[in-house]
Amino acid sequence: MKRPYRILFIFIFAVIFTLAAAIYWIVPILSVKVNSSISSLFMADHSSDSLLECESFNINKKFVSKFNFETSNGASISVLKVSAIDSLRNQGTIIFSHGIRRSKEIFYPLASYYSRLGFDCFSMDMRYHGESEGDFVTYGHLERGDLKELIDYIEKKWGINGKLILWGQSLGAAVSLLVAAEDSRVDGVVSESSYGRFENVAEGYFRLMAGFNFKPAENVIVKRVIGLTGLDPETVSPSIAAKRINIPVMIVHGGRDNKINPANAYEIYSALKNRMSSILILQNASHLDIWESGGDLYFRRICKFIETL
Numbered sequence: 167m168k169r170p171y172r173i174l175f176i177f178i179f180a181v182i183f184t185l186a187a188a189i190y191w192i193v194p195i196l197s198v199k200v201n202s203s204i205s206s207l208f209m210a211d212h213s214s215d216s217l218l219e220c221e222s223f224n225i226n227k228k229f230v231s232k233f234n235f236e237t238s239n240g241a242s243i244s245v246l247k248v249s250a251i252d253s254l255r256n257q258g259t260i261i262f263s264h265g266i267r268r269s270k271e272i273f274y275p276l277a278s279y280y281s282r283l284g285f286d287c288f289s290m291d292m293r294y295h296g297e298s299e300g301d302f303v304t305y306g307h308l309e310r311g312d313l314k315e316l317i318d319y320i321e322k323k324w325g326i327n328g329k330l331i332l333w334g335q336s337l338g339a340a341v342s343l344l345v346a347a348e349d350s351r352v353d354g355v356v357s358e359s360s361y362g363r364f365e366n367v368a369e370g371y372f373r374l375m376a377g378f379n380f381k382p383a384e385n386v387i388v389k390r391v392i393g394l395t396g397l398d399p400e401t402v403s404p405s406i407a408a409k410r411i412n413i414p415v416m417i418v419h420g421g422r423d424n425k426i427n428p429a430n431a432y433e434i435y436s437a438l439k440n441r442m443s444s445i446l447i448l449q450n451a452s453h454l455d456i457w458e459s460g461g462d463l464y465f466r467r468i469c470k471f472i473e474t475l
Contacts, residue, residue, distance in 0.1 A: 193387050194387050194390035194391050194394060195394075197303075197367070197387065197391050198302035198303050198391060198395055199302055199303075200266050200267055200294070200302075200303050201267060201295065209266075209267055211267075212267050212268050212269070212272075213269075215264075215268050215269035215272050215296075216271055216296055216297075217271075218271040218272065218274055220248070220277075220278075222274070223274040223275055223277070223278040224278055225248060225277060225278050225281070229248055229249045229251055229281060230246065230247070230248050230249075231246075231247045231249070232244065232245065232246050232247070233245055233247070234297075235316065235319045237308075237312050237315050238311070238315060239308065239311070241298065241299045241300050241308075241312070242298065242299045243290050243291065243293065243298045243299070243312055243315075243316065244270065244290065244296060244297035244298045245288055245289065245290040245316065246270045246271065246273070246288065246289045247286065247287070247288050248274075248277035248278075248281045248286075248287040248288075249281065249286055249287075250283075250285055250286050250287075251281045251282050252282060252283070252284045255283065255284025256284055256327055256328050257283055257284035257285045257328050258284075258286075258326070258328030258329030258330060258331065258353070259286045259287075259320060259326050259328070259329070259330050259331070260276070260285050260286075260287050260288070260331045260332075260333055261288045261289070261290075261313070261316065261317070261320075261330075261331070261342075262277075262287070262289040262333045262334065262338070263289075263290065263292065263313060263332070263333070263334040263335070263338025263339070263341050263342055264289070264291075264292060264295070264334075264335055264336075264337075264338045265335040265337045265338050265339075265454060266295075266303065266337050267295070268295070268335070268454075269291060269295060270289040270290055270291045272289075273287065273289035275457065276333070277289070279465070284328075285328075285331075286320075286324065288316070288320065290312070290313075290316055292309055292312070292337065292338065293308060293309060302394070302395065303337070303395075304395040304396075304397050304402075305337065305340070305364055305367060305391075305395070305397055305402050306337075306341050306364075306397070306401075306402035307395055307396060307397035307398070307401070307402055309341045310341050310344040310345050310348070313332070313341055313345045314348070317330070317345075317349065317351060317352075321351070326351065329353045329354065329472070329475050330351050330352050330353050331352075331353060331355070331356065331472060331475070332345060332346060332352055332354075332355045333355070333356040333358075334355075334356070334357060334358065334360070335359055335454060335456070336360065336425075336453065336454065339358050339359060339360035339404075340357075340360045340361060340402070340404045342355050342356075342357060343355060343357055343360060343404040343407055343411065343415070343434065344404060344407050346407075346411050346413060346415065347407035347408070347409075347410040347411045348407075348410075352413060353475045354413055354414050354415070354416075354471070354472065354475040355411075355413070355414075355415045355416070356415075356416045356418065356468060356471070357404075357416065357417050357418065357434070358418045358419070359418070359419055359423060359425075359426055359453050359454065359456065360404050360417075360419075360426070360430065360431070360434060361404065361430050362403065362404060362405035362429075362430035362431075362433035362434050363399065363403040363404075363405055363406070363430075363433075364388070364397070364399040364402050364403050365384070365388055365399060365403075366426065366427070366430055368384045368385075368387040368388045368391065369384050370426060404434050405430070405433045405434045405437050406437075408434050408435075408437035408438050409437045409439070411438055411439065411440070412439055412440055413440055413475075414440050414442035414444075414471070414474065414475060415434075415435075415438055415440065415443045416444050416446065416468065417431050417434055417438075417443070417444070417445040417446070418445075418446045418447075418448065418460075418464075419445075419446075419447055419448070420447075420448055420450075420451030420452045420453060420455070420456060420459065421447050421448060421449035421451065422449070422450065422451060422452045423451070423452055423453045424452065424453070425453040426453060428447055431445060432445065442474060444471065446464075446467065448460050
């Protein structure tokens with residue numbers, strides 16, 4: 167083989183090998199090891215979330231506490247609680263679940279408002295995030311059990327009087343929907359920026375790495391993540407779980423979300439049974455700026471939804 171052809175052959179082989187390695191190893195590992203140092207090269211750094219202080223949101227420290235509970239599979243989960251400031255109003259309980267690479271402290275703005283309305287507010291570090299234990303993200307395979315066990319813990323220690331609302335962002339929204347399909351104690355869900363099916367997550371990660379979508383490669387990624395986590399795509403897909411949700415759900419999505427296409431929101435909404443469910447597409451919002459983009463009008467819409475529960 168002549169030298170120019172040999173160099174070309176080596177180059178083509180190197181490209182194919184790199185692509186194969188990325189599809190079979192790198193992307194699947196990044197999909198579950200979202201807080202690894204390598205993942206930081208491709209994903210936004212939200213480590214400052216954990217540095218947020220309650221006083222910055224006009225929450226008196228005497229209403230704030232932190233605790234850990236141990237799940238049935240041995241993981242220690244860290245939780246923040248902001249007690250209802252007007253406890254006599256006794257509106258109920260809100261449990262907030264964050265998205266990938268975020269921390270429980272990002273719920274302080276919500277807690278500042280809803281604790282004054284008489285809600286006990288909780289937010290947990292999802293497993294493999296913040297101060298919680300865990301080896302990787304499992305996209306609801308283990309996380310939905312964590313959330314249900316947190317509800318058990320809250321009910322046993324403080325009781326759940328009034329409404330129980332699950333409010334989640336991205337992965338946290340997906341987990342909240344999965345739990346709502348299984349736990350009759352939940353009265354309502356606010357779902358922000360959830361994916362419809364687990365396969366859509368794989369599409370997003372591949373597009374993030376490659377800049378385009380390629381179904382055969384995405385199928386390989388799905389199978390590899392299944393092998394790493396033990397998850398079943400059917401049981402961790404919110405659009406499938408939505409068929410079993412009988413309570414009101416408010417689906418919210420950004421019209422400019424380039425991580426999870428707004429079509430996911432419509433897919434989930436179309437599967438919901440309760441006629442009091444609603445969908446809101448904030449046209450100028452992207453993936454995780456729903457609160458900022460929606461502003462006061464958005465939160466007034468949420469309050470109206472909660473009042474109907």
